[in-house]
Amino acid sequence: MDTRLFLRGLKQLGVGFYTGVPDSLLKPLNDTLYADYGLTGAHVVTADEGGAVALAAGHYIATGKPAMVYMQNSGIGNAVNPLASLTHGLVYGIPCVLVVGWRGEPGVHDEPQHAYQGKVTPQMLELCGLRVFALDKGTDDAAFAGMLEEAAPLLAKGESVAFLVHKGGLTGGEPVRMPQRAAMTREDAIRTLIQHAGGQDYFVSTTGKASRELFELRKALGHTHERDFLTVGSMGHANMIALGMAKARPNDTFWCLDGDGAALMHLGGLAVEAQQHATNLIHVLLNNGAHESVGGMPVVGGGLRFAPLAEAAGFELVLTAENETQLNDVLPRVRAAQGKQRFVEILLNAGAREDLGRPTQTPKENLASLMQALGK
Numbered sequence: 001m002d003t004r005l006f007l008r009g010l011k012q013l014g015v016g017f018y019t020g021v022p023d024s025l026l027k028p029l030n031d032t033l034y035a036d037y038g039l040t041g042a043h044v045v046t047a048d049e050g051g052a053v054a055l056a057a058g059h060y061i062a063t064g065k066p067a068m069v070y071m072q073n074s075g076i077g078n079a080v081n082p083l084a085s086l087t088h089g090l091v092y093g094i095p096c097v098l099v100v101g102w103r104g105e106p107g108v109h110d111e112p113q114h115a116y117q118g119k120v121t122p123q124m125l126e127l128c129g130l131r132v133f134a135l136d137k138g139t140d141d142a143a144f145a146g147m148l149e150e151a152a153p154l155l156a157k158g159e160s161v162a163f164l165v166h167k168g169g170l171t172g173g174e175p176v177r178m179p180q181r182a183a184m185t186r187e188d189a190i191r192t193l194i195q196h197a198g199g200q201d202y203f204v205s206t207t208g209k210a211s212r213e214l215f216e217l218r219k220a221l222g223h224t225h226e227r228d229f230l231t232v233g234s235m236g237h238a239n240m241i242a243l244g245m246a247k248a249r250p251n252d253t254f255w256c257l258d259g260d261g262a263a264l265m266h267l268g269g270l271a272v273e274a275q276q277h278a279t280n281l282i283h284v285l286l287n288n289g290a291h292e293s294v295g296g297m298p299v300v301g302g303g304l305r306f307a308p309l310a311e312a313a314g315f316e317l318v319l320t321a322e323n324e325t326q327l328n329d330v331l332p333r334v335r336a337a338q339g340k341q342r343f344v345e346i347l348l349n350a351g352a353r354e355d356l357g358r359p360t361q362t363p364k365e366n367l368a369s370l371m372q373a374l375g376k
């Protein structure tokens, strides 16, 4: 279905405010909202999906109109708390219109991190009290009109509904122009990082293309993958995984390769990490100003800097690099500063290779080889 027709239909339900976290499958919707509203006013990209449900709740309280909350199904977990304990009919009964991209739909080939979430997606939404409508390539105007007719009285009663979007279910949209403000790409930075790191160091990389690039760079450089943990799902948790490892292995060095969207999603972890004072964990923030892996929607406008946040949280050595020369200067200083808690922010252009592949190891193979390298 064309995204503009979809949005026009939702207007009939009173939906004129849009919020969420971007998703590759919902890219036509994300791009259209960005083209029409930018990132202020009627369209807000939140740090996480739960925040979007809460924002939609606030909008309803102040206007009496339901808002749209869009997300990849990976984000349902983040949204469950406000859906169950804030908007649900047994609590406040605040209606929301969710639009959920269905990664890992059973029978459709997808990446392993989506397999379980994809299988339980309809049930999870129903368990949260939502009436689920499927939107696929075959959904025509008449079918959509029927869904709107069924949704309207539910919303009027304070219940929420979800449009579950199958691959290709929404079309159209003009691609977002991604931030081009630095000299390096994420892949350039990761290559330089692994070349500077010690051969015995461990890496924990964030969700999305960063992990795919790390995997391919290892291969291209003739390295093995056994010292890398690829956080293929659970966006925003790479630093806690790395912290768990670093605390248990004080004599090893760990690098966390984080994304700006991911770090923002669970920003509280930065303060916890600083408070834990794990001096064998180097947190690297690959800041391209965008959710590049899912289409390039800016992260809070693209201007957020994490170095001041890391300083405020208590990191002892905080350095920034904007180009290859600076990064080559910064990394030996970082490595030499053992005993200090270290944070590096790298400002990047958003973008990736067209031919970027995906890890050929399964998550279980990745884990088994890493744990073997750790002697476990």
Ligand SMILES: Cc1ncc(C[n+]2csc(CCOP(=O)(O)OP(=O)(O)O)c2C)c(N)n1
Pocket (backbone or CB within 6 Å): 021, 022, 023, 072, 074, 075, 076, 078, 186, 206, 207, 208, 209, 210, 233, 234, 235, 258, 259, 260, 261, 262, 263, 288, 290, 291, 292, 293, 294, 299
């Ligand atoms: C909880 C959750 N919400 C949304 C997604 C979809 N998703 C995967 S990668 C990504 C963008 C990550 O952005 P960032 O951390 O800035 O890294 P970049 O892609 O720019 O390298 C998103 C939104 C997800 N995997 N999990």
